[in-house]
Amino acid sequence: MKRRVNYNEYIFNTINVTIMILFSITMLYPFWNTIAVSFNEAIDTIRGGITLMPRRFTLQNYRIVFSNGTIFHAFLVSVARTTLNVLTNVFFTAMIAYVLSRPNFIFRKQFTVILVVSMYINAGLIPTYFLIKNLHLLNTFWVYVIPSMVSAFNFLVIRTFLRNIPESIIESVRIDGGTDFIIFFKIILPLSKPVLATVALFVAVGAWNSWFDTLIYASSKVNLHTLQYKLMEFLQSSQAQSRSAGDIGSMALSKTSNMVTPVSIRAAITVIAATPIIIVYPFIQRYFVIGMNLGGVKE
Amino acid sequence: MQNGSNRQERYVKLKKLNNTLVSQKQMLIMSVPIILYVILFSYVPLWGWTMAFQNFRPSKSFFQQEWVGLKWFKFLFSDPVFLRTIRNTLAMSIINTSLGFITAIGFALLLNEIKSVAFKRITQTISYLPHFLSWVIVTGLVATMLSVEDGAVNNVLLAIGVIKEPVLWLSEPKYFWGVIGATYVWKELGWNTIIYLAAMAGVDPTLYEAAEIDGCGRWRKMWYITLPSIKPTIIILLVLSIGHILDAGFEMQYLLRNGLVQDVSDTIDIYVLLFGLQRSNYSLATAAGLFKNVVNMTLIFLANELVKRTGEERLI
Numbered sequence: 001m002k003r004r005v006n007y008n009e010y011i012f013n014t015i016n017v018t019i020m021i022l023f024s025i026t027m028l029y030p031f032w033n034t035i036a037v038s039f040n041e042a043i044d045t046i047r048g049g050i051t052l053m054p055r056r057f058t059l060q061n062y063r064i065v066f067s068n069g070t071i072f073h074a075f076l077v078s079v080a081r082t083t084l085n086v087l088t089n090v091f092f093t094a095m096i097a098y099v100l101s102r103p104n105f106i107f108r109k110q111f112t113v114i115l116v117v118s119m120y121i122n123a124g125l126i127p128t129y130f131l132i133k134n135l136h137l138l139n140t141f142w143v144y145v146i147p148s149m150v151s152a153f154n155f156l157v158i159r160t161f162l163r164n165i166p167e168s169i170i171e172s173v174r175i176d177g178g179t180d181f182i183i184f185f186k187i188i189l190p191l192s193k194p195v196l197a198t199v200a201l202f203v204a205v206g207a208w209n210s211w212f213d214t215l216i217y218a219s220s221k222v223n224l225h226t227l228q229y230k231l232m233e234f235l236q237s238s239q240a241q242s243r244s245a246g247d248i249g250s251m252a253l254s255k256t257s258n259m260v261t262p263v264s265i266r267a268a269i270t271v272i273a274a275t276p277i278i279i280v281y282p283f284i285q286r287y288f289v290i291g292m293n294l295g296g297v298k299e
Numbered sequence: 300m301q302n303g304s305n306r307q308e309r310y311v312k313l314k315k316l317n318n319t320l321v322s323q324k325q326m327l328i329m330s331v332p333i334i335l336y337v338i339l340f341s342y343v344p345l346w347g348w349t350m351a352f353q354n355f356r357p358s359k360s361f362f363q364q365e366w367v368g369l370k371w372f373k374f375l376f377s378d379p380v381f382l383r384t385i386r387n388t389l390a391m392s393i394i395n396t397s398l399g400f401i402t403a404i405g406f407a408l409l410l411n412e413i414k415s416v417a418f419k420r421i422t423q424t425i426s427y428l429p430h431f432l433s434w435v436i437v438t439g440l441v442a443t444m445l446s447v448e449d450g451a452v453n454n455v456l457l458a459i460g461v462i463k464e465p466v467l468w469l470s471e472p473k474y475f476w477g478v479i480g481a482t483y484v485w486k487e488l489g490w491n492t493i494i495y496l497a498a499m500a501g502v503d504p505t506l507y508e509a510a511e512i513d514g515c516g517r518w519r520k521m522w523y524i525t526l527p528s529i530k531p532t533i534i535i536l537l538v539l540s541i542g543h544i545l546d547a548g549f550e551m552q553y554l555l556r557n558g559l560v561q562d563v564s565d566t567i568d569i570y571v572l573l574f575g576l577q578r579s580n581y582s583l584a585t586a587a588g589l590f591k592n593v594v595n596m597t598l599i600f601l602a603n604e605l606v607k608r609t610g611e612e613r614l615i
Contacts, residue, residue, distance in 0.1 A: 012517045016409050017418070023406070024425045026485070029451065030440040048449040092333055099330040106319050107327075111334050118341035120596060124588030125568075126575045127347025130357075131340070147340055150333055180325035209433030212550065216576060232435045232554065235442060270436055277431050284431065285424060 031274070038062070038267035042260045061268040064260050070222065071230055071269065078208060078227040081144040085207035086200050088149045094196060096150065097158035098188050099180075119152040125216070132217055141224060143217040148207075154199045161195035162188065198287040201280060208276055231269045234262065351586035371586035381570060381587060388566040391547040394476055395483045396540050402484050403491035404533065408521050410492065411499045423496075426489025434486075434550035441482050441555065445469055470559040479551055479564075494536070498529040535606050542599035545591050567591045 032052060037045055038061055040054035049055075065071050099105055100112050123131075137143040165188070173183050189196070211228035218224040225233075320327065351372070354365040375381045406426075413419040429437060444451045445468040453465040468474050506524050515523065549568040556564035565573075567587060575584025 008516055012412070013414070016412055019409060020413065020418070020422045024422055027425050027429060027489075030444050033451065034440060034443065051451075095329050096333045099326045102326060104323075105326055105330075106316075106323055107330070107334075111330055114334055114342075115337055118337050120599060121341060121345065122592050122596070123341075123344035123347055124585065124592050125571050126350065126581050126585045126588060127344040129576065130347055130350075130581075131344045150337060152337075180323075180329065184329070205431050209431075209435075211433065211435050216572075228433050228435045231439065235435065235439045235554065266439065270439055274432055274436050278428075281428065281431060285427070 034267045034270050037264060038271045040264070042264035045264055046261060061260065061264045062272075065265060065268045065272065070225070071227070073223060074225045074227045074230045075272070077141075077224060081141070081226065082204050082207040084145045085148055086203050088145060089151055089154065089203045090196055090200050092150050093154045093199065094158055094189065094192065095184065097155050097162055098184050100155075101159050101162040102180075115150075115152050115155055129216060137217070139218050139221045139224065144207075144213060144224075144226075147213075151199075151203070154203070157199060158192065158195055161192055165191055194287070197283075201284050201287060204280065205277060205284070227269070227273050231266070231273050234266050234269060237262070347585065348589050350582050351589045353582055355582040355585070357581070367582075371583050372590070374583065375587055375590065381567075383562060384565050384567050384570045387563055388545055388547045388568075391476055391479050391552070391566065392544050394480045395547065396543075398480045398484050399487060399491055400533070400537065400540075402488050404495060404526075404529070406488060407492040407495035407499065407529075408525060411496065411525060412517060412521070423489065423492075426492065428489070429486045430490040432486070434554060437482065437486050438551060438554035441478070441485070442469060445478065469555065470557065472560045472563045475555075475560045475563045478555065479548075482551055482555070483548065494532060495529055498532045499525055502528045535609070538602050538605050540602075542595070542602035544598060545595050 033050070036052055036054050037050050039057055039059070040050050041056040041058045042061060044056045096111075096115070100108055100115070102108065105111075132138055132143060132147065135146075137146060169187060169191075170183055173187055178186070209228060211226060211232050214224065214226050214229040215232075219229075349361075352366060352368060354367050356364065410419060410422060413422070445453070447453065447465045447467055450465070450468075452468065453462070456462045457465065466474070468478055502525060506528075507520055510520050510524055545567065547566050549566065552564050552566050553569055553572075556569070568591070571584045571588045571591075574580045574587070
């Protein structure tokens with residue numbers, strides 16, 4: 001009897017671990033394969049059969065991508081918008097979270113409702129497009145920054161954290177003559193570093209990954225294209241050859257060198273576009289676990 | 300006399316209000332511009348819904364626009380193309396949601412049974428990763444894996460003899476919804492399991508011990524203890540997902556669609572984009588978007604109320 005139970009346990013564990021390993025391979029292989037292709041000689045890749053390791057190792061694909069002006073420029077645009085999104089969103093969201101966490105603030109209820117309800121309402125693509133147009137933000141760099149300076153969801157996250165800061169700290173500063181500006185800059189911002197870091201990471205991931213705002217607000221200005229948008233153009237051009245935008249892009253690239261193919265370039269851009277995410281990923285995970293613990297969930 | 304004391308009261312009140320405003324001057328400076336900003340970007344565009352009831356011409360002012368009543372809505376609901384996008388949206392939304400639920404619960408149950416902490420953590424880490432990659436990257440990887448020339452999926456299926464020749468996964472309409480469902484699961488599976496794993500971590504270990512004494516094996520413990528204990532979480536998430544029945548996801552379909560599959564790939568959001576921004580029929584596109592957003596907001600509101608009624612929102 002005892003032996004049978006152990007035997008069943010053994011079979012169960014083996015099957016379970018096998019499923020998990022197969023699952024992990026499914027998750028990792030597509031990306032691993034792309035990395036291998038990106039480091040393989042373009043002409044050699046056409047022969048097929050690249051799986052886990054590059055057959056003929058080269059840095060040529062990356063050299064071409066970075067020597068191509070438009071791609072490098074798109075990389076810079078992505079870096080610039082991500083930086084500004086993080087700085088503005090974290091700063092302004094923290095500021096409104098501080099004010100609306102003060103129990104005595106006169107418009108606390110009204111302002112909180114306005115912010116929270118804004119999460120649920122959505123005017124839709126066309127009305128928003130006309131707002132952006134009327135504000136003269138179309139085809140300007142600021143269309144990436146100005147519409148996303150405050151986030152209602154991040155406001156809730158930060159406010160929850162601020163509620164745990166002891167009121168006595170704030171009061172003692174106020175008694176010493178500290179104004180709200182001083183309290184916010186000298187007390188609140190330094191004390192809420194952990195939550196601000198979490199919010200900053202999530203804003204950064206969202207900003208780095210976005211491409212749709214480029215498509216609708218800035219697609220006609222090539223010097224405003226982000227890296228994700230460029231990658232999108234390449235992918236679309238390889239799926240349907242008729243799409244002109246991407247073809248121009250790949251022609252521009254193939255002029256640089258005849259040693260290059262769209263497949264290899266795509267792989268290299270994919271790796272470049274994903275690398276920042278992979279780099280911050282361990283931090284996201286760490287803060288994620290902290291967030292779960294703050295929420296009172298046992299690990 | 301009565302009047303005088305009223306006036307005095309009002310004066311005291313105003314004076315008090317004034318004092319509060321002055322003493323909170325800095326908080327007002329910090330908050331009022333931000334709230335005005337939120338009103339500008341979230342509430343002012345609602346005014347644009349009027350376009351759905353006009354023959355909107357961008358060159359004309361609001362007072363010069365021609366009002367057409369429900370013309371565009373009547374057109375939409377007799378337009379086979381739009382009705383098809385509703386069908387596609389509902390179909391893909393239901394497929395993605397049910398696949399998402401089943402795989403996430405199943406995966407969380409299996410992961411919960413892994414004894415080695417290190418192995419569990421590594422698997423979890425790998426499973427969250429795709430959630431943080433952009434849809435552009437993910438659909439690019441999917442297209443590479445499903446490719447007819449040397450795509451991994453076709454290669455594996457050919458090798459084990461399931462298919463005789465490579466399948467055109469991305470250009471045959473009958474596969475499209477399945478491809479979208481699989482893509483969604485691949486990207487979000489790990490992320491979707493987090494909340495279930497958290498709920499499972501809270502199960503009283505003595506329940507398992509009692510079950511063991513009664514002779515229950517792993518499967519029975521999973522079925523009779525773990526699953527019932529996460530039932531409230533499952534129900535709440537299901538109710539909340541009703542609120543998003545018209546959100547089938549936009550980026551996946553937009554990035555994976557092509558001319559051959561557009562009859563099954565185009566969702567309401569894609570219809571709005573194509574008619575609104577590419578063909579400049581702003582009124583028609585606004586009407587379609589208005590329909591979707593009003594239904595969506597109503598459902599989200601109802602779903603939230605329903606969850607509040609059950610009193611279990613603390614789980615989310």
